[in-house]
Amino acid sequence: MVDNVSEFRRLDLLFDELFPICRSITGPGLRESLDIVSEHIPLEIESAPSGTQIFDWEVPKEWRIHNARLVGPSGEVYADFQDTNLSVVNYSEPVDTHLSLEELDSHLYTDPDLPEATPYVTSYYDRTWGFCLPHEVYEELPEGEYHAYIDSEFVDGFLNYGHTVLPGESNQEVLLSSYFCHPSLANNELSGPLVLTSLYRRLAEWDNRKYTYRFVLCPETIGSIAYLSEYGSHLQDSLVGGLVLTCLGGPSDHLSYKTSRRESALIDRTVKNLYEYGDNLFEIRTFTPTSGSDERQYCSPGFNLPVGQMAKTVYGDYDGYHNSLDDKEFMGIESLVDSTDTIEAVLQAFEYAGAYKNQKPYGEPMLGKRDLYPNVNSPDRWKKTDAVVNEREFLNRIMTVLNYSDGEHAIVDIADDYGCSVHDLVQIIDVLFEHDLIQSLPCSNQSY
Amino acid sequence: MVDNVSEFRRLDLLFDELFPICRSITGPGLRESLDIVSEHIPLEIESAPSGTQIFDWEVPKEWRIHNARLVGPSGEVYADFQDTNLSVVNYSEPVDTHLSLEELDSHLYTDPDLPEATPYVTSYYDRTWGFCLPHEVYEELPEGEYHAYIDSEFVDGFLNYGHTVLPGESNQEVLLSSYFCHPSLANNELSGPLVLTSLYRRLAEWDNRKYTYRFVLCPETIGSIAYLSEYGSHLQDSLVGGLVLTCLGGPSDHLSYKTSRRESALIDRTVKNLYEYGDNLFEIRTFTPTSGSDERQYCSPGFNLPVGQMAKTVYGDYDGYHNSLDDKEFMGIESLVDSTDTIEAVLQAFEYAGAYKNQKPYGEPMLGKRDLYPNVNSPDRWKKTDAVVNEREFLNRIMTVLNYSDGEHAIVDIADDYGCSVHDLVQIIDVLFEHDLIQSLPCSNQSY
């Protein structure tokens, strides 16, 4: 643990350690990355052997890449795995052959819209090989014989993922999930795991946690499907909300929340409430299964878990998406710290956003005997000064929370109706809780 | 059957055969009309004897009309049943009397707003007699003695109706119902039965029918009440949707759908979806019990069946409603063919509009191994060409249908949320069905 360096410095160093590694959905690069993160979060690393059936999928063979190079007619190197691991199609089969430019062409990938960028290309489930290069290089390739060389292998190995749990007062869980599977990409690869480490360290220091927090780091899609095949049933029983973390850096000045499939789960309503009434800026995207990250798996109809997705500079919305422009400079370490701040505030609100039950529901409780109500009711008490205005506002919120805390209204709904943010009711809830006037009710996966 | 003539020609001939017949809610004209239609749809004709109690009603005596004539002081014929059967009040009692113009006046019916038209007037449940004539003729009637002659009789007979069933894969049924009870009227009488014959013949040729189709032809109001007294309980068990067909010709350039009483039954949502996203133009009318056709009976509170009404140039919205202007020229045979096209498309959409269940609901199914997902994920795949755009759109729709096919969302709801028509998802559903990725769920009368 690197407790004595600032969060910024820690993230900066961790980024530099992780960025060069060639990750894929399986293989040594993935394992090495998980091990590095384990120094920041106490991840338990699990593994599913190649060939394991996980729902409709099968764990593929492990891909191990050692080297790759594309050499032109005069010996010029046009793509070199040693320069950038993006230059080889991820999951390429081994090849060592000489061929003409025409024969080579169908194995070359570029992005004509971004001629200076090397695109990121994968072919996980169909055996092929290929090189990725900037379109401006591709356009200048001379005729002649090329040497395509990829030193890779497919072995019976493992699909790996890591997870850990930070216990809270309740067994009910909040999921924070991100992914490792892209090689040297920043916003759409490292931003999520890095923010995950910061969130772990911050939540570990909270005075108390109402919920238990589960941190998951897995290869995208097949990793979360593998995770669900092991823990899906547990999550169905215990999960009250969750966030998939993706693309949390970059220049955007606000976070962007994609709702869970339920669209109005407690986590969805909480973020919408903060969007409407809080200081932090959000953009709200309605759930879609057509694009996104692992929330597509958590929200598949068989699970339909209350898991949304938190992003900042969203995949597909920026030029560098899935190419070499998605680097540290574009992502920005400071942007990750900002995202961490906002997500921590969301989780703080979420801890209070659920339902409470008024313990004195028959008539109004007598607030006066608890010093929560002014004992002399005179006209100037409620006028003139800011202090008096605030005192009246405090009392109004107390009466509102008490009246609607009937087990059917969550705090977030009460806040919405009252026109304030969940954060604005935190002090009220603490006071009422101290006076035994309300009790927290467990959330149910079904009702939230 | 007249398989070898075009639909237009067939309808044209059938119209000419049916138009001159004097129909009423009972009697020989009704039976003759049902018999003629039986050559186009294999109707089973049923009958309820006069005096039969059907819910709050009783089957009236049969009305048989042989002749009717109103002769003026100088022998001029002012109304003649041989010229038009509209000239006698439907269900007139027999009369053979001489009386003054003043005495006659309360037995004469005209429409002052349409002086050249002979109105259509009925008095089913109150014994009286009368003549209908153009207001311009009425205004020129000379003083003197008139001879009112109506040769009709009331006999213990039957109320008749016809029906047949076109079986489908499921026992769940779709009802298509129209009526016979007006004498020589076109849009508001023959358009419905004629379109019914075309729909029968088209649906009979569909490669497969998911639902069983029930075709009903009965006198309006009392006929559908009689039908419900026999088959209402069966329909409550098996009906998933239905349409009453009325006024399907005329100059209007779009169909007009009146929702079922439920307002958001599956059939209602399907038509609304096509209205919103489809090529065909519709107008949507919300259910009302105050006017309309037999949907008022199917949607009476004791049955509350999911039956809407499909019309084109709607009763009450055109001058010719219930008078001699409602003739073949006004209705137009071509208009009926257009209506048939649109209703057939509605039924095709309805076959797909219900709920399906994702058979691989835990995580996303692996689409790649079924060749439904591109195995190489590279940037230019999703750019540039229309083909690629369409491929991405196809994939998005596949993922959308899979994710929401959880037994709670019907396809029509998924289409609404996605912003496309049910027709746009037909190909997707077929593909997913072929790959055993979805299964059709039975509709329930209650839930739809």
Place this chain on the structure above:
Amino acid sequence: MVDNVSEFRRLDLLFDELFPICRSITGPGLRESLDIVSEHIPLEIESAPSGTQIFDWEVPKEWRIHNARLVGPSGEVYADFQDTNLSVVNYSEPVDTHLSLEELDSHLYTDPDLPEATPYVTSYYDRTWGFCLPHEVYEELPEGEYHAYIDSEFVDGFLNYGHTVLPGESNQEVLLSSYFCHPSLANNELSGPLVLTSLYRRLAEWDNRKYTYRFVLCPETIGSIAYLSEYGSHLQDSLVGGLVLTCLGGPSDHLSYKTSRRESALIDRTVKNLYEYGDNLFEIRTFTPTSGSDERQYCSPGFNLPVGQMAKTVYGDYDGYHNSLDDKEFMGIESLVDSTDTIEAVLQAFEYAGAYKNQKPYGEPMLGKRDLYPNVNSPDRWKKTDAVVNEREFLNRIMTVLNYSDGEHAIVDIADDYGCSVHDLVQIIDVLFEHDLIQSLPCSNQSY
């Protein structure tokens, strides 16, 4: 009883009898006031002894005030209980002491915004004493020694309230509740009890009452809490709606309805319907627990009764609120008569607003045999004259009420959908009821 004087005259006299009495939440003034009202409503007076635990509260000792006077250095009387009972803080402890202006200051209450008004101040649950005086008097108080004299006592006594029941056809109840606890105030004290007496006398003369009406008069807050501790469980079983009456006089030209906590209870929907479609003007306020009258107790989450609040010139919206400007001239006796008229009309609508069940729900009932449908259906029947228009409208309403009277739609919902007021359907309901075509369904506290 004063049957032979007009309502205005009766209220005028009753006002003058009640106004001078020094009421509080307990004590002889409250009992005397209840006794006076008992001459107009046959109230049963109940009592809870001091020290009785009522939910979270305890009945306080009774406060008895005999005299109070604040005398200045030169013998000038600055506050005198004999002049106005507002001049002493309600529930002041006894005092007989000489003190300087500086020492006296924290015991003096004024309203600087209304310098000529004597404010109304209470300190029920915290022992203190004080005088209330106009701010303009306060500002001129000379330095010197003052004599503060309050002759009051706290004794083990009773909390009193009165109630009575006016039986109806059903045991289901409507609550009309107002309060007595302020001394000489008009709009925010006497308007409610006075209107309550008028409503009792009018409802007693109705030809029939569908519901049983319960009239309650109690000190605000603690009185309704005491009432609920005795009768809350009975009200949960039997109450279908209720109104708290407060501030029913004053210059406002319309009533103002605060919904029950349920916001769409039958009583809420009824008032909203009359607001939307009726002649009477209302303003609708959504329920809040932060201010108001005894609806805050009836609508506490443990009871959540369907009780709204009816006011006219609302507390807090007028200068005279809780001070000596709230007098007879401001309130106006005529204003109370107007409020009574409107509330009586609301209750008349409420009697019809619930659900009925169509007794002939299978198909349309045959209206013709009951003379509710024209037996000859001819074009000019539905045209030309107002009489015919009205006849058609009558028939439409009959068919609408019949079709939707399925036990799931209350009349108020049918009226809303149809676009008319509940009053507009009263005649229809009476006719259908006479013909045994509908039956009234009991309301349930839960469903309404």
